[in-house]
Amino acid sequence: AQSVTQLGSHVSVSEGALVLLRCNYSSSVPPYLFWYVQYPNQGLQLLLKYTSAATLVKGINGFEAEFKKSETSFHLTKPSAPMSDAAEYFCAVSYNTDKLIFGTGTRLQVFP
Amino acid sequence: GAVVSQHPSRVICKSGTSVKIECRSLDFQATTMFWYRQFPKQSLMLMATSNEGSKATYEQGVEKDKFLINHASLTLSTLTVTSAHPEDSSFYICSAQKGQGNTDTQYFGPGTRLTVL
Numbered sequence: 001a002q003s004v005t006q007l008g009s010h011v012s013v014s015e016g017a018l019v020l021l022r023c024n025y026s027s028s029v030p031p032y033l034f035w036y037v038q039y040p041n042q043g044l045q046l047l048l049k050y051t052s053a054a055t056l057v058k059g060i061n062g063f064e065a066e067f068k069k070s071e072t073s074f075h076l077t078k079p080s081a082p083m084s085d086a087a088e089y090f091c092a093v094s095y096n097t098d099k100l101i102f103g104t105g106t107r108l109q110v111f112p
Numbered sequence: 113g114a115v116v117s118q119h120p121s122r123v124i125c126k127s128g129t130s131v132k133i134e135c136r137s138l139d140f141q142a143t144t145m146f147w148y149r150q151f152p153k154q155s156l157m158l159m160a161t162s163n164e165g166s167k168a169t170y171e172q173g174v175e176k177d178k179f180l181i182n183h184a185s186l187t188l189s190t191l192t193v194t195s196a197h198p199e200d201s202s203f204y205i206c207s208a209q210k211g212q213g214n215t216d217t218q219y220f221g222p223g224t225r226l227t228v229l
Binding site: 027030036041042043044045090098099100102103104105 | 116118120137144153154156157158161174205207209216217218219220221223225
């Protein structure tokens with residue numbers, strides 16, 4: 001079955017440190033890939049998406065992700081995280097339909 | 113931008129009553145709208161997909177008679193939870209898509225927290 005796995009339900013970093021949130025997909029067919037952020041009691045906001053163009057995708061708020069077919073990965077990174085980046089992050093995939101399949105999410109904590 | 117609103121943001125109801133949640137695309141026409149359910153500290157689970165003017169397509173395990181979806185216009189979809197029970201308590205989130213392609217971005221509403229007493 002097609003799925004997406006987010007390694008690490010919680011990630012903690014110091015303010016200003018590098019952020020790395022992991023996402024792997026399982027499919028022989030390259031999917032379309034998305035990263036969303038969710039702040040408490042709010043809906044999801046799209047950070048970036050990969051749609052088979054450039055493998056390095058730059059998103060909003062300084063985030064970027066790289067599609068690596070050989071590793072079936074689409075990890076999200078940011079060089080320096082401010083406190084305001086603390087939130088829940090979801091990786092999602094879609095294939096030949098409109099449906100999004102979400103990972104279980106990673107809660108990012110940023111400590112001062 | 114593409115803004116999606118939901119109303120109400122929170123609702124508390126008694127067991128056995130019905131609750132209607134509205135999802136509106138404020139500045140664009142949404143060919144397709146999606147309804148998700150999110151349990152505490154869990155991911156979003158797609159409940160159904162609705163296209164304007166046609167019947168919604170429900171995911172496996174979602175009761176269509178319990179979760180009534182109406183997509184009456186290109187800017188409004190409603191989800192009605194009928195005869196709600198405590199186990200229906202959850203965070204319901206809608207999203208709207210301009211087109212029908214799988215590369216089209218889904219824009220999410222802020223969610224509705226339903227509590228059934």
